[in-house]
Each structure stands twice: as C-alpha cells, then as structure tokens.
Amino acid sequence: xxxxxxxxxxxxxxxxxxxxxxxxxxxxxxxxxxxxxxxxxxxxxxxxxxxxxxxxxxxxxxxxxxxxxxxxxxxxxxxxxxxxxxxxxxxxxxxxxxxxxxxxxxxxxxxxxxxxxxxxxxxxxxxxxxxxxxxxxxxxxxxxxxxxxxxxxxxxxxxxxxxxxxxxxxxxxxxxxxxxxxxxxxxxxxxxxxxxxxxxxxxxxxxxxxxxxxxxxxxxxxxxxxxxxxxxxxxxxxxxxxxxxxxxxxxxxxxxxxxxxxxxxxxxxxxxxxxxxxxxxxxxxxxxxxxxxxxxxxxxxxxxxxxxxxxxxxxxxxxxxxxxxxxxxxxxxxxxxxxxxxxxxxxxxxxxxxxxxxxxxxxxxxxxxxxxxxxxxxxxxxxxxxxxxxxxxxxxxxxxxxxxxxxxxxxxxxxxxxxxxxxxxxxxxxxxxxxxxxxxxxxxxxxxxxxxx
Numbered sequence: 478x479x480x481x482x483x484x485x486x487x488x489x490x491x492x493x494x495x496x497x498x499x500x501x502x503x504x505x506x507x508x509x510x511x512x513x514x515x516x517x518x519x520x521x522x523x524x525x526x527x528x529x530x531x532x533x534x535x536x537x538x539x540x541x542x543x544x545x546x547x548x549x550x551x552x553x554x555x556x557x558x559x560x561x562x563x564x565x566x567x568x569x570x571x572x573x574x575x576x577x578x579x580x581x582x583x584x585x586x587x588x589x590x591x592x593x594x595x596x597x598x599x600x601x602x603x604x605x606x607x608x609x610x611x612x613x614x615x616x617x618x619x620x621x622x623x624x625x626x627x628x629x630x631x632x633x634x635x636x637x638x639x640x641x642x643x644x645x646x647x648x649x650x651x652x653x654x655x656x657x658x659x660x661x662x663x664x665x666x667x668x669x670x671x672x673x674x675x676x677x678x679x680x681x682x683x684x685x686x687x688x689x690x691x692x693x694x695x696x697x698x699x700x701x702x703x704x705x706x707x708x709x710x711x712x713x714x715x716x717x718x719x720x721x722x723x724x725x726x727x728x729x730x731x732x733x734x735x736x737x738x739x740x741x742x743x744x745x746x747x748x749x750x751x752x753x754x755x756x757x758x759x760x761x762x763x764x765x766x767x768x769x770x771x772x773x774x775x776x777x778x779x780x781x782x783x784x785x786x787x788x789x790x791x792x793x794x795x796x797x798x799x800x801x802x803x804x805x806x807x808x809x810x811x812x813x814x815x816x817x818x819x820x821x822x823x824x825x826x827x828x829x830x831x832x833x834x835x836x837x838x839x840x841x842x843x844x845x846x847x848x849x850x851x852x853x854x855x856x857x858x859x860x861x862x863x864x865x866x867x868x869x870x871x872x873x874x875x876x877x878x879x880x881x882x883x884x885x886x887x888x889x890x891x892x893x894x895x896x897x898x899x900x901x902x903x904x905x906x907x908x909x910x911x912x913x914x915x916x917x918x919x920x921x922x923x924x925x926x927x928x929x930x
Contacts, residue, residue, distance in 0.1 A: 485510050489694065490703060491666045513661045547645060547686055550588040553742060553751045554581070556780075557713060557726050559734015562589075562645060562686040566733065567677045569651075569706065571691040571699040572715030577724055578690050579603075580611065581715060581742070581749055582647050585688070587617030594621030595644035597637075601628040601653030615748040628663065630656050630672050634679055642683040648676060650690035651705070670704060677708050706730065717744075718837035723758055724749065725838065728778070738778030756783040756894055759836035766864050769856030772896070773848035774867045774887035775840055781883070781890035783867065785835040786845065788852035793829045804834025805845065813850050813872060820876030821924045823857060844881040846872035847900070850920060854927050862927070863898060867891040870902040876920045878902040888912060900926075 485494045487510050492503040500507050546561030555561050558568065572578045583598065590596040600608055605624040612618060623643075627633050633654075637646070648654070654672040655663040662668070673689065680687035689709065691699040699706060706712050710732045717724035726740040741755040752758060760772065760783055769788045774781060786805075793799070802810050810832055817823045832849060834840055847870035855862055869887055871879040880902045888899055888910040896912065900923065903916040917923050 484513050486513050486666045488664075488666055491670070511665060513665060513667050547589055549585045550592070551585055551751060552753075553740030554585055554726065557728045557734075557738045557740040558711060559728075559731055559738075562688075563710070563733045564644075564686055565681050565684045566711065567680050567687045567689065567709040568711040568713065569689050569691050569699065569709040570713045570715060571693045573693060573717075576715050576717055577742075577744060577749055578715050579649055580615070581724075581726070582649065582688055582690065583608070583611060583617070584615055584748055586622060586645060586647055587612060587615060587620045589645050590620040590622040591617070593644070596620075596622045596647075597625065597643045597645070598622060598647045598649070599625045599627055599633060600649045601626070602649060628653050628655060630654050630675050634675060637679060637683075637685075642685050645686045645688065646680075647688045648690065650692060651676075652692045673705050673708055716839070721837040723752060723755075723837070735778055739780060739782075756781075756890060759784040759838055760894070766861035768859045768861045769852055771848045771852040771855065771862055772867045772891075773840070773845050774869045774891050774899070775842045775845060776883055776887060777840075777842075781886045782838075783890060783894060783896075784838055784840065786848045786852045787833045787835055788849065788856045789829075789831040790825060790853060790857040791829045791831075792827070795829075798827060799829045799831075801831045803832070804837070804839045805832060805849065806841065809843075809846070810849065812874070813846055813853065816872055816874060816876055816920060817850060817853065817924075820919075821921050823854065823924070825853065825857060828857075842881075843871045844869040844887075846870060847878060847902070847917075847920075847923070851900070851923060851927065854924055858928055860927055860929070865895070865897040866900060867896045867898070868900045870900075870917070872920055878917045878920060878923070880905045884908060885910070888914075 485497050487501040487504060487506065489506040489509045490501060490504040492501055494510060497510055501509050544564055546563055548555050548561040570578055586596045586598055598608060605626050608624050651669055651673055652664040655668050656671045659667050659671060676687055693699055712730040714727045714729060715724060716727060722744050724742045724744060728736050728738045730736060741752040742749040743752050771786050773784050773786050775784055800807065800810065814825050814830065818826050848868040850872060851862060851868050869881060871881055873879055884901060884905040885907045891899060892910055892912050898913045900915050900917065903918045908914065
C-alpha cells in the first residue's frame with residue numbers, strides 16, 4: 478500500500494520544500510507555495526538487479542526519414558512554426574486571458590481539417606457547443622473536426638487509443654487537466670508536469686502533432702513549472718494589447734525552425750486575419766515631420782519590420798525625474814540617456830523622459846539604440862528628423878555607433894515603403910540601396926546633425 482507524503486511546492490517555479498513559507502527562495506514569489514500530497518511507494522528506490530531492454534543504436538550515416546509537415550494554410554502561423562506542424566511534435570502556446578489563443582488554434586485546426594481531416598479539439602474550459610458556435614462564426618462549420626470536453630488525462634488518452642490516432646490534437650488548456658493518481662488540484666506543479674508528460678509521450682509514440690494551450694502569470698511567463706517549456710518542442714507566445722486590434726505570435730523556442738520569428742494578425746469580428754505587411758501597421762500616418770519621432774528599421778527573426786519610436790523630454794521641477802517606457806527595455810533607455818549626458822553633454826538627467834513604441838509592439842533588438850537616441854534628441858531640441866528617414870544602430874558606452882546584422886534587408890524594407898534616407902552606423906557591410914545613406918561613427922555626429930551644426 479502506497480503511503481501519502483506531504484510536501485510543499487512553489488506554483489511559479491516548481492521548487493519543493495519540507496514546510497510551508499510565505500516566500501519562495503528560488504523565484505522570490507510571495508504566497509506561491511502550496512501543499513501537495515504525493516504517493517510514496519514502499520518499493521526501494523533504484524533500478525535493482527533487473528536488467529532492462531537493449532536499445533537500438535544508429536550512426537550518423539543511417540538514412541533519415543524526411544517527415545512532411547502539416548501546413549495549416551495560415552501563412553503567419555506556418556512561418557512562426559518553421560513551415561508547418563511536424564508529426565510527433567508538441568507545441569506550447571501561451572498568452573494573456575482573452576488575447577485570442579483559442580480562436581487562433583481553432584482557425585489553425587479548421588484549416589488543417591478542411592484539407593484532410595483527422596483533427597481533434599479537446600477543451601477543459603468550454604463546452605462543445607461553445608466551441609461549435611465559435612467555429613461557425615469563423616467559417617469552419619463544415620470542417621472535418623471532432624470536439625470533446627474533458628479534464629481527466631486518463632480518459633483523454635483512453636479515448637485517443639480507442640481508434641486511429643488523429644493527425645493534430647489541441648488541448649485547451651494544460652492548467653485544467655488532472656491525473657487522478659495525484660492527490661492535488663488541477664493547475665498545481667505536479668499536475669501540470671505529469672499531465673504534460675503523458676500528453677507529450679503519447680504524441681511522440683503515435684506521431685501526433687500536439688498543440689497545448691498554457692496560461693501565463695502576471696509577468697507574462699507560462700504558469701506552472703519551468704520544466705514544461707523544456708518538455709515540448711516549440712514554445713509560442715501570443716502577445717498583444719487589448720487597446721490595439723492586432724496580435725503578435727512569437728516563437729521563443731523551436732526545434733524545427735528559427736526562434737524570434739513573429740506572425741502578425743489583426744483581430745476582427747470574423748476572427749484573426751493575417752497581416753502580410755506589418756510595417757504599415759506599426760507606422761502612424763505621417764503627414765508632416767514631428768519632433769520626438771523616429772522610424773526604426775528593426776528585425777524580428779528573419780522578417781524586417783519598421784516601427785515608430787516616439788519620445789518626449791519635458792522639464793520638471795521634481796527632484797526625481799520620471800522615466801516611463803512602453804515597448805522597450807527600461808534599462809536600455811537608462812543607458813542611452815547616460816551616454817547622451819556623459820558623451821554628448823545634453824543634460825537630460827533633470828527632465829522627465831517618456832518613450833513609446835507605436836502600435837503596441839515590444840522590441841528587443843539592440844539596433845534600436847540609435848533610433849531611440851534620435852527621438853530623444855529630436856524632442857529635446859524640438860527639431861524633427863528629416864522627412865523619409867529611417868535609423869538603426871547599436872550604441873556603446875563610449876558613445877560609438879556599432880554596425881548591426883542584416884543591414885541590407887532593413888534598407889530594402891524601408892525603400893519598399895517609400896523611405897528615401899537612412900542614418901546608419903559606419904562600417905555596415907553589404908549595402909546596396911537606392912536610398913541616401915548617411916553613416917556615423919559616434920553618437921555626437923548624430924547630435925550635431927540634428928542640432929544643425
């Protein structure tokens with residue numbers, strides 16, 4: 478008879494403790510440690526003297542099978558996933574509540590089911606009638622797709638083993654599932670880890686593409702143990718601001734494709750629509766040049782994207798000036814401000830600084846340093862940048878402007894959208910563009926240009 482062992486585990490990072498405490502020492506979260514009961518077998522630990530089975534060994538010269546991918550027909554999703562879903566792969570998709578995760582997966586599953594069928598949607602949060610109503614609204618009423626509402630992992634796997642394995646299975650969501658052999662509530666670390674392990678094992682064994690929805694914490698990370706992201710093959714984040722109509726699907730891990738790829742969708746009354754030219758969304762309608770605005774030629778994965786960076790520098794009598802950043806790293810802004818003060822003598826330390834990436838996009842490309850600095854200098858001097866200008870470049874602590882990768886691709890995207898001038902670092906390679914190119918070695922050169930010296 479197995480005995481029950483009492484333990485405590487952090488619901489944010491999965492760290493286990495012998496007794497309860499108010500704060501997790503591993504991740505620093507407060508009130509995240511909960512009680513869990515695990516079955517402790519009376520069988521001694523270890524493998525013992527029983528021999529296992531001999532595994533098959535192969536060499537690198539062995540013939541590898543070329544497994545075809547399942548293309549959904551939604552080009553933005555297929556781009557992020559690396560060209561389509563791979564049979565036997567597990568994909569984890571996280572996002573804020575109400576951002577459109579279920580809608581996106583239902584459209585992907587509907588596109589796959591329309592082509593050849595063999596798709597199953599299992600929901601632990603909605604009834605089958607609710608999923609059916611959404612499918613009709615999205616235009617997939619006649620798709621060859623099966624629906625189910627279940628939360629017991631044992632029942633789900635028994636149902637899947639009862640017939641021929643489907644091609645693609647959607648689990649919405651992993652936090653609602655539970656394994657009846659564990660004495661803990663759904664959503665706890667043990668339940669999420671065990672449920673994901675059983676589903677991923679089935680996907681690998683049967684060659685089924687498994688799409689798993691995961692909830693996120695207040696910090697934007699997928700809830701549950703961190704090992705959940707290690708167990709799956711691909712991790713996608715569905716991002717967006719509810720105040721904007723478009724959503725961004727971003728790959729942060731992909732064993733079958735590139736990471737940092739993005740797919741852009743627009744939320745409409747008929748579901749998520751693909752955006753083939755996202756640069757046109759992230760640029761505002763620029764009738765006349767405005768001080769404090771700069772266009773950055775960025776790179777998201779393999780896709781060049783143009784976004785507008787807006788800055789406002791305002792004097793303040795307060796002793797502690799305010800720094801507000803939306804869509805960019807606040808530490809990066811502090812570094813750029815320090816370089817502008819120390820190397821260029823602008824004296825921005827006593828002013829309120831506001832920086833915003835238009836359109837709700839969050840960028841992490843270091844090449845945005847030069848565009849952010851140009852927007853700050855433009856606002857401080859109240860002088861707009863020349864019309865039709867794009868910028869990119871990384872700024873060092875010495876005030877130098879360093880070259881960045883794929884400068885030619887960035888310039889081609891800017892030229893396609895009608896920009897005529899580019900301010901880029903000196904030393905950029907493979908430049909072949911009809912645009913007027915101005916290069917800089919130091920940030921002081923950009924300040925001199927904007928100040929009219």
